[in-house]
Amino acid sequence: MASRILSIFHRGTQSGRFIHDFKYWAFTFATWIPAVIFFNGHVGEVTWINGPSMYPFLNTSFNEGLSKDVCWTSKWSPTTDLKRGMIVSFRSPSNPETIAIKRIIAVEGDTVFTRAPYPLPTVQIPYNHVWVEGDNRDANKTLDSNTYGPISMNLIQGKVTHVLWPWKSIGPIRWQEFKGRTRVIRRRNDDITPRW
Secondary structure (H helix, E strand, O other), X not given: OHHHHHHHHHHHHHHHHHHHHHHHHHHHHHHHHHHHHHHXXXXXXXXXXXXXXXXXXXXXXXXXXXXXXXXXXXOOOOOOOOOOOOEEEEEEOOEEEEEXXXXXXXXXXXXXXXXXXXXXXXXXXXXXXXXXEOOOOOHHHOOOHHHHOOEEHHHEEEEEEEEEXXXXXXXXXXXXXXXXXXXXXXXXXXXXXXXX
16 A cells, blocks of 8 residues: 555656656747747858859759758848848748848949840849849859849848858858959949948
C-alpha cells in the first residue's frame, strides 16, 4: 500500500515538473519572438541565394549541385546611401511575395541603355527609383529591371554586405570593384543621397 501511494506521489511530481518545464520554455520562446522579428525586420538576416541570376559573382557553382551561397543582408537603413554596384534585396515588382537579389546599375537621374525585353532603347531613372540587374550575362537567366523597369526604392528590403558561405568566398562584398556591362550615362550631379 505504501509503495502504491509513493508511486502516485512520484508520478505527480513528474507531471508537475513537466508542467513547470513546459511553462518555462513556453515563456522563454514567447519573449524571444518579438526580438527575433524586430532583428530580422530592422537589423539584418541570413539570406540564401539560389538561382543563376547573380552568377558568376554569387552562386558560382549553381549548375554543379544544389549548393547555395549564404549571405548577410543588412536591413539597417536599407535605402540610405545607395550606390551603383551595391547588391540589394527587394520585393519583386512582378511577384511581391518574392524577395529578389540584384545589383544596382543606375540611380535616379541616370540614363540606362536597356536590353531586351525592355520596350525602349533608353530610360531615365525617375526620382526615388533604381535600375537593378542580375550579374548573369544570359538575359534569359535573370528577371530584372530589363523586364519590369526601374524599381521604387520603397521595395528595397536590405543591402547584401557579406558572403558567409561557401568557405572560399567568405568576407565582405566588394561592390566598389564591380565593372558593369550595361551602358549608363550618369546624372550630372552625382550625389546619390535620396532627397526626402
